[in-house]
Amino acid sequence: MNVIKIDHNNMVNGTGMRDVIWCAGCGHNCVNCQNKEAQNPDIGTPYGEWVKEELAADLRRDEISGVTFSGGEATFPANRKDATALMKWIKENFPMKTIWVYTGYAYEQISDLEMMNYIDVLVDGPYIEELNPGRGALKWRGSRNQRVIDIKATRASGSVIWAKDFNGKYIYQNDDPLFLEDHRANNCCEK
């Protein structure tokens, strides 16, 4: 896996203040992908110990909630081995920190990957331009087909459960006008 960059103190790619790893490589080729150059697996710097060192400095801080994997995607086949090892390392060394992963696959396509043992929240599905209701209308996702999934709850229940925020409310409940409609369309619990 190549890493394009690591953002620090980022507050727009998951709950709280997070580090964001921008992974190189994605094969979904969504129309109007907002990070088209990141589809190329050869850009950036090869993954190595430098990534852990850079993350560890932040993950020791109480105010950092965790790490988000974006890109590109950690689930790109050539990235899976390194990304899984890194997620495992994060959970072993910083168990209170959460891991968010953005992927162009539907959860059902990748539910058997080892990395699911370490992921807290998966934002799944390709970006579909026609399902984007406009800038700012959706929280944490770009188009309405995408879901913000609580992986532990989903694996325990056997059906997709949407993630909740720090207050125990579903992530979209207060500020996403399309939350209830999409939530029910995905056949999740009523809330």
Ligand code: SF4
């Ligand atoms: S999944 Fe994301 S990174 Fe990949 S092509 Fe689609 S929008 Fe771009």
